[in-house]
Amino acid sequence: MEIHQPAGVAESRPRLLLVGNPNVGKSVLFKNLTGRYVTVSNYPGTTVEVARASSTWDAGATEVVDTPGVNDLDQANEEGRATREMLARHPDALVVQVADAKNLRRALLLTLQLAERRRSSVLVLNMMDELEARGGRIDLEALSERLGVPVVTTIASEGRGTDDVIRALPTGSRLAVDQGLVAKLEDAYARNRARLEQVNELLQGVFALEQPTQPTFGVRLGFWAMHPVKGLGLLAAVMAGLFWLVGLVGAGTFVDLMEVGLFQQRLNPALLRVADAVLPFPHEHRIEELELTVEIPVSPVHAVPLGSSVREVEVPEYELTGPVVGWRRAARFGHDLLVGEYGLLTMALSYSLAIVLPIVATFFFCFSLLEDSGYLPRMAILVNRLFRAMGLNGKAVLPMVLGLGCATMATMTTRILDTRKERVVTTLLLALAVPCSAQLGVLMAMMTRLSLPAAALWIVLMVAVVFLVGWLTARVFGGGSSDLILEVPPMRRPQLANVTTKTMGRIRWYLVEVIPLFLLGTLLLFVLDRLALLDALARVGRPLVVGWLGLPAETAAAFLVGFLRRDFGAVYLLDATIGPNPALDEHQILVAMVTITLFMPCFATFLMIAREHGRKVVVAMTLFIFPFAFLVGGLIHRLAGWAGL
Amino acid sequence: MASPKVAWGAKGGFQLCPLCGFEFQTDDTLCRHGCPLRSHCGLIRCPGCGYEFADRPSGILGRIRSLIAPREAWEEEVCALVPLRTLRAGARAEVVSVRESRGDRRSTLAVYGLVPGAEIEVVQRTPAVVVRIGETELALDPAIADEILVREPPGDPKSPAP
Ligand SMILES: Nc1nc2c(ncn2[C@@H]2O[C@H](COP(=O)(O)OP(=O)(O)O)[C@@H](O)[C@H]2O)c(=O)[nH]1
Numbered sequence: 001m002e003i004h005q006p007a008g009v010a011e012s013r014p015r016l017l018l019v020g021n022p023n024v025g026k027s028v029l030f031k032n033l034t035g036r037y038v039t040v041s042n043y044p045g046t047t048v049e050v051a052r053a054s055s056t057w058d059a060g061a062t063e064v065v066d067t068p069g070v071n072d073l074d075q076a077n078e079e080g081r082a083t084r085e086m087l088a089r090h091p092d093a094l095v096v097q098v099a100d101a102k103n104l105r106r107a108l109l110l111t112l113q114l115a116e117r118r119r120s121s122v123l124v125l126n127m128m129d130e131l132e133a134r135g136g137r138i139d140l141e142a143l144s145e146r147l148g149v150p151v152v153t154t155i156a157s158e159g160r161g162t163d164d165v166i167r168a169l170p171t172g173s174r175l176a177v178d179q180g181l182v183a184k185l186e187d188a189y190a191r192n193r194a195r196l197e198q199v200n201e202l203l204q205g206v207f208a209l210e211q212p213t214q215p216t217f218g219v220r221l222g223f224w225a226m227h228p229v230k231g232l233g234l235l236a237a238v239m240a241g242l243f244w245l246v247g248l249v250g251a252g253t254f255v256d257l258m259e260v261g262l263f264q265q266r267l268n269p270a271l272l273r274v275a276d277a278v279l280p281f282p283h284e285h286r287i288e289e290l291e292l293t294v295e296i297p298v299s300p301v302h303a304v305p306l307g308s309s310v311r312e313v314e315v316p317e318y319e320l321t322g323p324v325v326g327w328r329r330a331a332r333f334g335h336d337l338l339v340g341e342y343g344l345l346t347m348a349l350s351y352s353l354a355i356v357l358p359i360v361a362t363f364f365f366c367f368s369l370l371e372d373s374g375y376l377p378r379m380a381i382l383v384n385r386l387f388r389a390m391g392l393n394g395k396a397v398l399p400m401v402l403g404l405g406c407a408t409m410a411t412m413t414t415r416i417l418d419t420r421k422e423r424v425v426t427t428l429l430l431a432l433a434v435p436c437s438a439q440l441g442v443l444m445a446m447m448t449r450l451s452l453p454a455a456a457l458w459i460v461l462m463v464a465v466v467f468l469v470g471w472l473t474a475r476v477f478g479g480g481s482s483d484l485i486l487e488v489p490p491m492r493r494p495q496l497a498n499v500t501t502k503t504m505g506r507i508r509w510y511l512v513e514v515i516p517l518f519l520l521g522t523l524l525l526f527v528l529d530r531l532a533l534l535d536a537l538a539r540v541g542r543p544l545v546v547g548w549l550g551l552p553a554e555t556a557a558a559f560l561v562g563f564l565r566r567d568f569g570a571v572y573l574l575d576a577t578i579g580p581n582p583a584l585d586e587h588q589i590l591v592a593m594v595t596i597t598l599f600m601p602c603f604a605t606f607l608m609i610a611r612e613h614g615r616k617v618v619v620a621m622t623l624f625i626f627p628f629a630f631l632v633g634g635l636i637h638r639l640a641g642w643a644g645l
Numbered sequence: 646m647a648s649p650k651v652a653w654g655a656k657g658g659f660q661l662c663p664l665c666g667f668e669f670q671t672d673d674t675l676c677r678h679g680c681p682l683r684s685h686c687g688l689i690r691c692p693g694c695g696y697e698f699a700d701r702p703s704g705i706l707g708r709i710r711s712l713i714a715p716r717e718a719w720e721e722e723v724c725a726l727v728p729l730r731t732l733r734a735g736a737r738a739e740v741v742s743v744r745e746s747r748g749d750r751r752s753t754l755a756v757y758g759l760v761p762g763a764e765i766e767v768v769q770r771t772p773a774v775v776v777r778i779g780e781t782e783l784a785l786d787p788a789i790a791d792e793i794l795v796r797e798p799p800g801d802p803k804s805p806a807p
């Protein structure tokens with residue numbers, strides 16, 4: 001009998017499709033098979049993107065494709081769609097189904113669906129260590145016979161069994177399970193129930209697993225983490241830890257090391273000297289005494305100093321020592337473009353690499369740690385109630401927390417939410433009020449200039465805006481929200497290798513995304529400064545910035561570059577707030593912080609929102625966000641002035 | 646004699662089987678045709694799956710009646726069916742029915758093994774209900790847990806090994 005298969009692209013070279021439930025170790029096996037690490041994630045649904053790489057065992061002759069974890073191939077969600085499409089596109093590819101050996105029941109449900117699609121496959125039972133630790137046993141021979149495909153066992157995290165998988169590949173065969181009954185059923189639910197019946201039959205006498213006798217530490221921690229009381233305590237501790245690491249160590253110590261220690265004390269003077277040698281014109285740079293203090297922060301205002309170093313170095317500002325004529329004019333232009341006050345090297349690179357990078361890297365490290373440990377779904381459970389009020393469910397906490405790292409990345413992750421309404425509301429909140437880590441770090445630094453009540457006001461205001469806007473949009477925006485159904489993976493000790501690769505992957509993504517925008521922003525400032533438009537801009541923005549917000553006219557430039565990147569704007573403001581004679585007083589810092597926080601995160605986010613939700617949504621959001629930011633900023637200016645803050 | 650069940654029962658004498666979700670008319674069942682007990686037995690057999698359940702009068706009148714009237718044996722059995730949400734943490738139970746509601750939720754739950762007949766253990770109740778089905782831990786909105794009817798095993802909460 002001929003088998004009808006959807007028309008696909010002709011196979012140019014053999015392909016393997018890795019398919020499996022979420023969280024079974026698929027990504028780790030993918031890495032073992034290809035030598036390449038993609039995402040190792042403990043949160044169901046973070047691997048929405050499909051990863052491909054070449055095999056290692058046959059010198060790259062085979063292409064290995066990792067698909068998002070799915071529980072049900074008929075599922076209507078993003079993961080289901082992506083995996084279905086991959087299967088349809090490669091009708092002849094061998095499927096390597098990865099299963100959690102402990103949870104064979106759910107794996108076989110997927111196996112049956114593959115059988116219905118008449119796929120050839122190899123079944124890999126991963127996490128055999130955990131099965132053995134639990135005293136479980138599987139009759140591999142019987143299982144293999146009943147399914148009609150080879151069955152291999154692995155411990156992917158230790159790299160064991162990979163060779164067996166490779167050896168089994170040529171013997172991969174079509175699943176031999178009778179699917180006549182299921183095929184006749186119309187309704188998805190009825191089909192799944194029929195499959196479950198069949199799974200029970202298949203597992204008869206093949207699989208045994210006892211209930212765990214005494215809970216391990218991981219199990220107990222996992223239980224606490226979602227407990228209504230202990231869980232909130234743990235959440236507070238996690239948040240405090242995150243704040244300490246990212247807000248104080250990352251944005252304080254690491255930034256100091258990079259910005260003062262590396263850039264201002266060493267790199268910038270060297271760059272200046274090179275620029276002066278290559279592009280000479282009569283000028284002399286100002287010499288400043290720069291002090292680097294390395295300290296371990298204990299609280300926002302206390303720190304344990306470790307040491308300090310003072311260096312007298314040249315800074316980009318200079319005075320002319322003679323007339324600049326002829327070709328020297330061009331030399332000066334190049335000099336300023338590269339190492340001037342708005343220089344591509346001195347400003348863009350030091351902003352992005354010395355200030356933003358350390359903060360973002362620390363955040364991504366923490367996030368990957370939380371992700372790998374299995375904590376994030378538990379966080380979703382804890383905040384579920386709260387998010388319900390905003391027409392969201394607890395799952396939305398993942399993009400929100402990731403948004404504390406990078407709003408663009410987080411906007412992409414809103415795909416894991418079930419309804420369009422949830423995706424749009426979450427995106428709006430991300431764009432409006434969730435500051436990304438770079439900005440948060442900068443804001444944190446600005447906050448040290450604020451009094452306690454003013455700082456508290458800023459925090460309360462941001463939280464209030466999130467909930468108020470969320471609550472309102474949930475009411476205004478039509479469409480359904482969904483109830484929480486979330487699998488809770490076991491808590492595991494995060495593996496350093498996984499955490500580092502995930503962190504590195506995110507940092508790389510971020511740098512590619514960010515550095516061009518910093519260069520662009522700096523270039524814009526440089527051009528405006530050159531054309532003497534910065535002053536003109538300050539004049540145009542005067543009514544808004546001075547009249548409405550009560551800020552000095554020069555800060556208009558901060559809001560202008562804030563359009564490009566919110567954190568760029570914030571860094572710019574930070575420059576104006578710290579230093580010997582700050583341009584902003586405490587009240588103005590508060591107003592500036594509020595306004596810049598509510599700004600659209602950055603141009604990249606803007607593009608991402610357009611990509612994910614369409615042009616109409618992005619226009620509506622922009623039209624809402626900018627006036628809203630200025631409105632709230634102005635109101636705070638008046639309110640706080642009246643309250644004496 | 647007009648049976649009070651039709652008057653009190655679900656609209657137009659329609660019944661929803663709590664086990665399989667099959668919807669049928671009371672008059673179509675064997676209970677109305679040839680059952681010697683007729684209206685005295687108080688149970689209705691679902692023509693779909695054969696499950697027998699109580700045709701309990703609903704509404705205020707019914708509630709008042711059930712308050713006054715002594716419980717009969719069959720009522721005891723039916724009362725053993727409770728929404729999942731009411732179970733305490735640590736309780737084990739057998740899922741009896743998952744109510745059909747919006748979208749493909751029943752099917753989603755089925756994928757995790759949460760189907761009638763499954764043995765479950767309640768891990769916690771708030772802020773979300775977390776149940777363990779075999780090796781799977783699943784967090785559910787309380788609203789969903791309300792729609793799942795379970796039967797607690799009689800006596801001590803010890804369930805047979807799967
Ligand atoms: N104990 C144990 N853990 C594993 C094994 N394979 C993977 N893991 C861990 O299981 C978690 C989920 O793995 P991952 O590859 O992200 O699963 P995926 O969602 O299927 O891609 C990670 O923390 C891995 O370190 C294994 O064989 N044994």
Ligand SMILES: [Zn+2]
Binds near residue numbers: 272275276283285318
């Ligand atoms: Zn110079």
